[in-house]
Amino acid sequence: xxxxxxxxxxxxxxxxxxxxxxxxxxxxxxSDNASTDTAATETAATDEAATETASTGLDTxxxxxxxxxxxxxxPADEAVVEDALNEKLLERFNATVDFQFSTWTDxxxxxxxxxxxxxxxxxxxxxxxxxxxLAKDGAFLELNDLLDNYGQDLKALIxxxxxxxxxxxxxxxxxxxxxxxxxxxxxxxxEDLRAAYDLPVPDSLExxxxxxxxxxxxxxxxxxxTSTTEESTGLQVAFxxxxxxxxxxxxxxxxxLPYGLNALYDSPSDVYxxxxxxDFVEDCKLMKxxxxxxxxxxxxxxxxxxxxxxxxxxxxMEPQGQNPSKYITSVSTFADAGQGWEAAYIAYGEVNGxxxxxxxxxxxxxxxxxxxxxxRAMAVLQAFMTDKELNELVQCGIEGTHYTINDxxxxxxxxxxxxxxxxxxxxxxxxxxxNTEYKLISKNDALLQEIFNxxxxxxxxxxxxxxxxxxxxxxDYSGYDAERTAVSNVMRxxxxxxxxxxxxxxxxxxxxxxxxxxxxxxxxxxxxxxAQWIAYCDEYGYx
Numbered sequence: 331x332x333x334x335x336x337x338x339x340x341x342x343x344x345x346x347x348x349x350x351x352x353x354x355x356x357x358x359x360x361s362d363n364a365s366t367d368t369a370a371t372e373t374a375a376t377d378e379a380a381t382e383t384a385s386t387g388l389d390t391x392x393x394x395x396x397x398x399x400x401x402x403x404x405p406a407d408e409a410v411v412e413d414a415l416n417e418k419l420l421e422r423f424n425a426t427v428d429f430q431f432s433t434w435t436d437x438x439x440x441x442x443x444x445x446x447x448x449x450x451x452x453x454x455x456x457x458x459x460x461x462x463x464l465a466k467d468g469a470f471l472e473l474n475d476l477l478d479n480y481g482q483d484l485k486a487l488i489x490x491x492x493x494x495x496x497x498x499x500x501x502x503x504x505x506x507x508x509x510x511x512x513x514x515x516x517x518x519x520x521e522d523l524r525a526a527y528d529l530p531v532p533d534s535l536e537x538x539x540x541x542x543x544x545x546x547x548x549x550x551x552x553x554x555x556t557s558t559t560e561e562s563t564g565l566q567v568a569f570x571x572x573x574x575x576x577x578x579x580x581x582x583x584x585x586x587l588p589y590g591l592n593a594l595y596d597s598p599s600d601v602y603x604x605x606x607x608x609d610f611v612e613d614c615k616l617m618k619x620x621x622x623x624x625x626x627x628x629x630x631x632x633x634x635x636x637x638x639x640x641x642x643x644x645x646x647m648e649p650q651g652q653n654p655s656k657y658i659t660s661v662s663t664f665a666d667a668g669q670g671w672e673a674a675y676i677a678y679g680e681v682n683g684x685x686x687x688x689x690x691x692x693x694x695x696x697x698x699x700x701x702x703x704x705x706r707a708m709a710v711l712q713a714f715m716t717d718k719e720l721n722e723l724v725q726c727g728i729e730g731t732h733y734t735i736n737d738x739x740x741x742x743x744x745x746x747x748x749x750x751x752x753x754x755x756x757x758x759x760x761x762x763x764x765n766t767e768y769k770l771i772s773k774n775d776a777l778l779q780e781i782f783n784x785x786x787x788x789x790x791x792x793x794x795x796x797x798x799x800x801x802x803x804x805x806d807y808s809g810y811d812a813e814r815t816a817v818s819n820v821m822r823x824x825x826x827x828x829x830x831x832x833x834x835x836x837x838x839x840x841x842x843x844x845x846x847x848x849x850x851x852x853x854x855x856x857x858x859x860x861a862q863w864i865a866y867c868d869e870y871g872y873x
Contacts, residue, residue, distance in 0.1 A: 388480055390424040394703045396710060397428050399450040401441075402759035404431045407752040411727050418720060422713065425706050427452075429758050444698075445469050451701040452711060454762050455504050457691040462804035465503040470696040472501040476708040481505075484712040487765070494870070495690035495802050504694035505711060509764035510687035510796065512785045513653045514677040515573065515584045518660060520646040521674035523549075532647065533676050535577055535616065542625050545646055554646055555626040556639040557830070565589055565814070568821045569829035570650035571626060575613055576678035583800040584678070587863065589817065589856050590847070595684040596793045598800075599867040601860055606844060614828045614836050621831025630830055643671070654781045658774050677785065685789045687782075689801035693761040714763050721768040724760060727753035733770070741770035799872045803863065810858045813851025820846045 405411070408429065416426040430450065432440045441459060444450050455461045455470070464470065477485045477493075485493065488508055496504040519532055519541070529544040530537040542554050557571035565588040567573065576584055579592065586592035590605030604610050620626075627633060639645045641663055657675035664671040679685025695711055697704050713720050726733050726741065732753040734742050743751045751757075755772070756764075771779065789796035807814050824843040833839035867873065 388423070388705055388709050390706070393420070393424045393426075394706050395426045395428065396451040396703060396707055397430055397449055398452040399430050399432070399441075399444050399448065399698075400454045400759045400762075401432045401434075401437060403433050404429070405727075405753045405757035406750075407727065407732065407757070411723065411732075411753055411757065414728055415720070415723055418723075419710060419713075423706060423709055425703075425710055427710060431759070448698075449700070450698045451703060451707045453696055453698050454759070455691065455694045455696045457689055457801050457804075460804070461504060461691045461694070461696075462498065462802065463806070465498045465696075466804075468699060470503045471699050471701065471704055472503065473505065473697065473708070474502050476697070476704060477502065477505075480705050480708040481712045483716045484708075487716055491797065492690045495797070496694060499869075504691060504696045505715075505762075506690035506692075506694045507762050507764040508715070509766045509769055510782065510786065511692065512677070512685070512782050513655070513688045513692070514679050514685050514785060515576065515650070516652055516654075516657075516675055516677035516680070517574070518640060518648045518652040518657050518673060518675050520545075520671065522670060522672040523646055524674070525672075531674075531676070533577070533681055535574065538574055538577070538647075539620065539623075542620075542647065543623065546624060552646065553639070553644045554624075555649070556633070556636055556645045557626045557630055557649075565818055565821060567650075567829065568826035569617075569631070571620070572613075572617065572829040573650040577681050578613075580682045580684050582684075587859070588805075589852065589859055591856060591860070595799070598872045599864050601863065605847070611837065611840050614831075614840060617829050618831035618833065618836055626830070628832065631826055631832065640673075654778055654785075657781075658778050661777070662774060675781075679785070679788065683788075684792060685785050686792070686794075686796050686798045687786075687789070689798040691802060693764070695762045714760075715765055718768045721763065721765050722770060724758060724763060725756055725768075726770055727757055732757070735770070738773070739771075740773045740776065742772070794872065799867075799870070802870065803866045805859060805862060807855075807858065810851065810855045813855045816850035817847055817852055817855055820850045 412427070412429060419425050419427060430444075430448075432444075438459075444453065445464065453470075455464075473481075484505060488506060492506050492508070493502050496502055496506055517532055517538075523529070523545055524531065524541060527544050527548050529541045532538040532541040545552055546554060555571055557569060566583075566585040573585060579586065580594055580596070581587075582593045582595050582598045586604055587601065590603065590610075591601050592604040593599070593601045621628070636642075636644060640648050640660065652675065654675065654677070657673060660673040664673055677685060697707050697711075701707055714724050715721060722729075729735070732744055732751070733755070734744060736742050741755065743754050745751045755770075769775075786796060820843070824839070824846050827833050828836070828839050828843060
């Protein structure tokens with residue numbers, strides 16, 4: 331593999347520790363349907379594939395067996411759905427696809443091995459799987475020419491802006507899905523309590539305070555926030571109640587850039603200092619005020635975060651780690667519980683004017699550089715995303731066997747007597763193959779889409795309409811790794827108490843934090859980050 335040694339070193343450095351035991355990427359086992367070698371089958375496949383060859387110039391004279399590596403666990407009916415897919419793929423492309431699964435156990439290690447020696451052709455990629463850096467280091471094939479020659483319909487479907495977001499140095503390395511998913515951070519809160527005590531919607535810092543104060547006055551024993559220390563790898567916040575400050579700032583990303591820097595979404599390359607500003611001191615004093623008012627426990631820095639606190643009624647608001655999908659889950663959970671509880675949600679972007687769907691690299695597909703059949707891989711990928719029949723089959727399985735469409739027109743999974751599904755929704759974990767036009771919608775999806783439509787309208791009004799300009803950035807901190815670690819330690823020791831309001835003298839605590847961060851090497855870290863960030867903004871035209 332080109333750049334193989336460099337790629338392997340990257341994977342090792344990125345905490346994807348390699349095990350001596352390989353995950354096993356043997357050649358795909360062929361089903362009886364796919365492996366039949368009779369003359370009739372070969373002739374039928376060749377005749378049908380000839381149509382594709384004539385229209386695209388794709389050489390389908392020899393059968394190929396592609397491997398598509400995805401995340402998660404294999405569904406029970408993996409072989410059943412693969413057989414149905416491969417019957418159609420053999421007819422059109424003289425090709426089959428074998429889906430291979432990472433499982434969620436040691437998935438980073440398995441993903442690493444797949445890239446270095448696994449034999450995959452197509453592979454799920456995402457920013458949370460270090461896509462951008464892996465692309466820079468040679469893990470994936472450049473797709474520009476393949477799109478022009480064998481993926482013209484796919485290129486038209488995705489659009490230049492989204493493909494550009496998946497590029498590095500002018501070369502496209504991934505094909506994103508085309509279902510804009512808004513994962514906008516925001517505040518989830520108990521609407522039933524707000525209505526019961528005639529409290530304001532918590533859509534500003536003032537209203538957050540009034541909302542929490544009103545509940546505390548009426549229900550003194552009710553927990554309000556269960557905020558805990560946030561050991562963010564992005565080094566942005568140290569205590570998660572501080573996320574509420576997003577109601578105040580129109581930043582390029584939640585809680586600003588890392589290392590106490592910030593930039594407005596409308597001028598992302600104009601980076602300014604937050605930690606050494608008067609705003610920072612004012613915000614820390616607000617956090618102390620709220621702590622003194624009892625909005626969270628005095629032991630919050632040592633408390634263990636309870637992910638079910640909101641569901642179990644232990645708190646009335648969650649300001650961090652929430653998104654529309656989690657809100658919908660809470661709506662369903664509360665409705666099923668039948669206690670009269672009601673959840674509501676406000677995305678920070680609804681207030682501060684900065685809202686956008688997930689980055690193009692949130693869910694995408696790449697062709698592995700070692701693929702022996704990249705042309706066929708591109709053609710099959712295009713078919714999965716642009717052909718309605720194939721898209722519904724790969725995403726949902728076989729209608730009547732794995733799902734039904736109810737009288738209201740909503741998708742419903744078919745389960746057995748125990749509630750288990752042989753092939754659930756997106757049973758192959760192919761979030762990267764979503765197509766808005768063909769997506770079968772469940773009842774909850776319909777509610778979610780209403781929210782997305784509202785956010786899309788808001789996102790169109792921004793300077794970079796519905797573009798997540800931050801998440802495509804991949805920081806290389808190898809030149810200041812030691813200082814970065816030291817700054818992280820300072821944040822946990824000195825910033826967390828400030829953001830939790832657990833200091834007696836805010837001004838003195840701020841000065842101590844600033845001094846310790848400077849001594850830890852903050853300026854070197856900032857200089858290294860800013861140079862990369864500004865270069866990134868220049869490359870993608872985020873001015």
